[in-house]
Amino acid sequence: MTGILELRGVSQAYRLGRRSPFVTASYLQVLSNVDFAVRTGQAVGLVGESGAGKTTMTRILTGLERPQTGQVLFDGKDLWEMNAVERLEFRRNLGVVMQNPRSSLDPRMPVGSSLLEPLRSLGIDCDHVARVNEVIEQVGMASSVLGRYPHEFSGGQLQRIAIARALMTRPIVLIADEPVSALDVSIQAQVLNLLMDLVTDLNLALMLVAHDLSVVAYATSRVSVLAAGEIVETGQPLELFSRPKSKATQDLVAAVLTMEAGLAGRGLD
Amino acid sequence: MRLNVSLIIGAILTFCAISIAVVSTFWLPYNPNLPNIPNRLLAAGSAEHWLGTDVLGRDIISQLMVGARTSIVVGAGGATISLVLGAIMGLIAAASGKIVDETISRVADIMLSIPGMVTALVLAATLGSGALTTIFALTAFFTPSFTRVARSAALSVLQEDFITAAQLYGRGRMPRVARHVFPNIAGVLIVQFTLYFAAGILTEAGLSYLGVGVTRPGISWGLMLSEAQNQVGVSSPLAMWPGLSIVIVVLGLNLMGDGLRDVLDPKLSKSIL
Numbered sequence: 202m203t204g205i206l207e208l209r210g211v212s213q214a215y216r217l218g219r220r221s222p223f224v225t226a227s228y229l230q231v232l233s234n235v236d237f238a239v240r241t242g243q244a245v246g247l248v249g250e251s252g253a254g255k256t257t258m259t260r261i262l263t264g265l266e267r268p269q270t271g272q273v274l275f276d277g278k279d280l281w282e283m284n285a286v287e288r289l290e291f292r293r294n295l296g297v298v299m300q301n302p303r304s305s306l307d308p309r310m311p312v313g314s315s316l317l318e319p320l321r322s323l324g325i326d327c328d329h330v331a332r333v334n335e336v337i338e339q340v341g342m343a344s345s346v347l348g349r350y351p352h353e354f355s356g357g358q359l360q361r362i363a364i365a366r367a368l369m370t371r372p373i374v375l376i377a378d379e380p381v382s383a384l385d386v387s388i389q390a391q392v393l394n395l396l397m398d399l400v401t402d403l404n405l406a407l408m409l410v411a412h413d414l415s416v417v418a419y420a421t422s423r424v425s426v427l428a429a430g431e432i433v434e435t436g437q438p439l440e441l442f443s444r445p446k447s448k449a450t451q452d453l454v455a456a457v458l459t460m461e462a463g464l465a466g467r468g469l470d
Numbered sequence: 471m472r473l474n475v476s477l478i479i480g481a482i483l484t485f486c487a488i489s490i491a492v493v494s495t496f497w498l499p500y501n502p503n504l505p506n507i508p509n510r511l512l513a514a515g516s517a518e519h520w521l522g523t524d525v526l527g528r529d530i531i532s533q534l535m536v537g538a539r540t541s542i543v544v545g546a547g548g549a550t551i552s553l554v555l556g557a558i559m560g561l562i563a564a565a566s567g568k569i570v571d572e573t574i575s576r577v578a579d580i581m582l583s584i585p586g587m588v589t590a591l592v593l594a595a596t597l598g599s600g601a602l603t604t605i606f607a608l609t610a611f612f613t614p615s616f617t618r619v620a621r622s623a624a625l626s627v628l629q630e631d632f633i634t635a636a637q638l639y640g641r642g643r644m645p646r647v648a649r650h651v652f653p654n655i656a657g658v659l660i661v662q663f664t665l666y667f668a669a670g671i672l673t674e675a676g677l678s679y680l681g682v683g684v685t686r687p688g689i690s691w692g693l694m695l696s697e698a699q700n701q702v703g704v705s706s707p708l709a710m711w712p713g714l715s716i717v718i719v720v721l722g723l724n725l726m727g728d729g730l731r732d733v734l735d736p737k738l739s740k741s742i743l
Contacts, residue, residue, distance in 0.1 A: 263638055264638075265634070265637065265638070289640065292638070292639060292640045295638070297635065297638050299631045299634070299635065300631070301631055304630050304631040304632065305631040305632055305635055306632055307632045307650050307653075307654070308654070309650075309653045309654055315632075318636065318639060318641075318649075319639035319640075322636070322639050322640045322641045322645075323639060323640050363635075366635070370639070
């Protein structure tokens with residue numbers, strides 16, 4: 202399994218608080234020997250219930266957290282052995298979209314300034330204004346919105362702006378951590394369609410994290426199921442839906458089916 | 471469109487007080503320290519002394535004008551120094567590791583546990599009373615509070631996703647604090663500043679009243695109150711004028727703080743001005 206961004210044998214545990222200095226410290230194992238890869242031009246999904254370790258895995262993949270064991274490889278190079286120039290290159294090539302669009306943009310900055318931030322911070326030499334206008338149009342918004350502040354937008358619009366910011370540096374990998382879970386159901390499909398279009402148009406490697414199997418099944422071509430810190434199953438979404446092997450996948454599928462059956466029963470399908 | 475009445479009234483009152491203080495630096499109706507015994511204890515409304523004179527015949531308006539200058543310089547000075555020191559310490563505590571955070575927080579706790587009046591009396595005893603000593607005392611009272619406010623506000627902002635986003639696109643820790651955290655806590659600090667400015671004026675008046683603040687030839691509203699207390703039965707307005715001045719300025723600053731709290735919230739600002 203090779204990809205542009207990979208986890209190899211990654212484990213992570215957090216030390217729990219001790220009640221007294223005479224008690225041995227205990228650890229919470231969050232990830233156990235995880236292998237995972239994101240490939241160029243492909244959308245992969247990571248799904249799991251709350252507490253499965255998705256956020257920790259995302260933090261490790263984006264370099265926010267160092268794993269206790271295992272490697273994080275970007276283009277074959279270990280993230281934690283990179284020099285400053287390579288690390289800067291990694292940051293330029295990685296775009297991240299977060300769960301809550303309201304919290305992911307600085308409320309004191311007009312959205313145009315928020316979009317410029319990655320270019321300024323990473324010292325990217327290009328026509329910044331032209332790039333901002335290009336990207337905001339890429340996500341389906343007019344450049345007239347650039348002077349407005351985050352509180353003037355709806356959740357769906359803000360998520361589009363957050364996606365635009367993630368694209369500013371022309372990344373080759375886009376990680377979307379629960380990008381639609383905070384959005385209205387009617388907006389979710391629009392944002393997912395936008396992400397899918399971007400993967401095709403820009404030949405991106407997309408990692409879509411969600412707790413809802415139907416979201417990743419809709420937008421990705423390969424899904425890994427994370428349960429209690431382990432990847433328990435990987436496959437095509439349809440295959441996972443129709444023949445779930447692990448208990449965790451069965452539970453996730455049942456959750457979707459139960460909701461659909463419930464809606465059908467109430468005449469709301 | 472809704473007008474912020476608190477802010478407008480507060481700003482007008484504060485502006486008037488500051489203007490009077492500024493005018494007092496280059497023009498006064500009379501020398502506020504020069505006794506004029508034949509004109510002692512004139513009632514308000516006399517042609518030459520509109521608010522009357524005190525027991526030594528000194529003009530009340532002139533004394534109130536110099537008192538405004540003292541109150542504003544001491545209140546604003548103490549609050550400004552505390553704001554700067556407290557904001558820096560609070561931001562460092564919030565953005566640094568556990569050891570630095572714990573050290574700064576515990577030092578602030580210890581300083582807050584010492585009664586402010588005791589600090590002021592000790593400072594007055596060692597440095598001598600006066601406006602500068604009062605500013606030192608106010609800085610000692612207020613800095614720990616500003617540190618706490620800045621730290622807790624910064625900790626809350628540091629939890630936001632836009633801080634993580636800034637980290638992801640390569641902003642270092644201190645640039646993140648300067649670009650994203652400080653602008654987001656500035657509103658809270660400005661509101662806090664106006665409230666502590668008012669508290670500084672009250673504290674200065676209290677210290678001067680007790681004789682450990684400003685003393686003659688300096689003039690403050692607290693000192694005027696202290697000097698007027700023996701005349702309360704004889705000429706009650708003598709105590710009323712400095713008291714009323716303190717109430718008006720403190721009210722103005724508090725109203726302005728309340729108004730600014732609304733205006734500086736980016737979610738509310740559009741509907742207010």
